[in-house]
Amino acid sequence: MLFRLLFFVLFVGIIEVYAFQAFKTISRVKWVQYTYILLSVAILIYIIYSFTQFDRRVGQTQQSLFTLGLLLITVIPKIILTLFMFGEDFYRVISGLISHFFVSGENSSFLPQRRKFVSQVALGIAAVPFLSLLYGVTKGKYNFKVIKQILFFPDLPEGFDGTTITHISDIHSGSFDDAEKIKYAVDLINEQKSDVILFTGDIVNTHATEMQQWTEMFKGIYNPKFGKYSVLGNHDYGEYIDWPTQKAKDENFEAIKDLHQQIDFKLLLNEHVKIKSGSDEIAIVGVENWGHNFKKVGDLNKASDGLSVNDFKILMSHDPSHWEYEVKNNQKHFHLTLSGHTHGMQFGIEIPGIIKWSPVQYVYKQWAGLYENLGRYIYVNRGFGFHAYPGRVGIWPEITVIELKKGEKVV
Structure with missing residues (x-):
């Protein structure tokens, strides 16, 4: 010392x-x-x-x-x-x-x-x-950007051709200090009118109480036809402070899980749901946090139990290192993984088609945007909120809209 x-x-x-x-x-x-x-x-x-x-x-x-x-x-x-x-x-x-x-x-x-x-x-x-x-x-910490991405899958069920997903991650509600800006971001989410909304974890920094003043605002996110689903992130487990008792930590964790219900999101805890369009269906799979250098409680086998390699699957996993170590070569073939966690370090340089750099790239192979391996994709959201450094430089807060298309990508 x-x-x-x-x-x-x-x-x-x-x-x-x-x-x-x-x-x-x-x-x-x-x-x-x-x-x-x-x-x-x-x-x-x-x-x-x-x-x-x-x-x-x-x-x-x-x-x-x-x-x-x-x-x-x-x-x-x-x-x-x-x-x-x-x-x-x-x-x-x-x-x-x-x-x-x-x-x-x-x-x-x-x-x-x-x-x-x-x-x-x-x-x-x-x-x-x-x-x-x-x-x-x-200004930068609330400089919200809507980033749109079209992904092609030859085996996408016909009924989901053209389906849109709004993906958000890393809310970190305890860091917010401007209700008007957060309302603006929620309105941006609603303006996308996507078919399903997926949130990939870190609703708070540590305490469930951080979300209290924002609950009604996030409850205002509209309910799309296929629903709203979420998973937990590493900060949702209360690992980064000293708790007076284990009971207090456990109660906080239960309260954090309840927050998802309060804002009308279905929290997936190592489980999956199937959404249907006519006679077609796809699986939304949600694991608890699994990070190479963080808490490992995500159970991919449990979450996908009963699913076959032929089922079209969208996986929500907070930490993108999970894709690198367990998902991208998994025999069950997870078509699309959605993650967050890195925030793009809230600092970097991005000029589309020219440069994409952040110090976090030396820690995570997949740190922001879209990556592909043998027809399997991961999209890493740059994060909705901010943590530690109360700002963003070059890596702006993100609302992602992904459109699923059936067929091969035309180059």
Whole structure:
């Protein structure tokens, strides 16, 4: 613990010194420099104080969300400044050594002065993540996008040709702070007028009570002809706080499961249902959470018991690693898997057809959007809500609409 504290102090000290060096080269006005120092110290004191107040019996709160957001907004740009300024110091030392040993003259200085343009470039580049992160916490976290996808299946039953699915995931209701924006998102869901609505878990951050003020709003999601179905995510099990008793944890878990009924979703707990269109039917299979690095209570065999390889199956499984390790090559042939969980890390760059990048891709092979293996698909929703960092940059909150079509995809 002491080592971590010393490392943190050293790390913060280095980046603060270098950031100030960059700032000082563009402003020689003393009161401006002193204001910068006082503001930096005040922010640092607030961040340290807020983290010392974090209670593992409570978990994430609006204060902890704000504090983490403030930390990222202030520290990441300063890290970029530090890299530039440290690089310039390396150049200055090398130049100084060359001057000292190879350049004669009494007036030659060992270390050349800092170059103002380097600081200006560093500040300009650091402004990009600063403004992006600031936008992420003020606007980006509610910048809902409807993403539409058409999938072709040769063995899709005729009665379901053209069927549409609205897929949402990772509500994380305990993080919300703007009822108007959430109402707007629910209206977006309703505007899609899909035939079935599927929700793939994480209705809360930890506590069932987080959803209380939002229940009526989410109950307002219309009831489509094939119904509304849901599964649990890793956060729904209350694993990330210290509970006073096992009984309290169990009661919270039961209350979370009841939330799905309160918003008129049929919660599937390692089970399946069949929806019918005329004489045709498809299976909606729902497993509890199964994550390669998270809680493993999902039971695919139990959930699909009684289904054959010939049944058309849509699987809801919160964590996309489940598809990678158990689903994609399963002999029962799950045609389409719907997941969430990753949030796309709430940070990345996506320009359709050009670039799709997020740090989370180094942890999850399937982290956002559509993936295919031997005619079996997984779609990873980027998430409805947000968690930990109270914002989104480049990876926007998503409402997915998938249309099922019978036949082969025309290339």
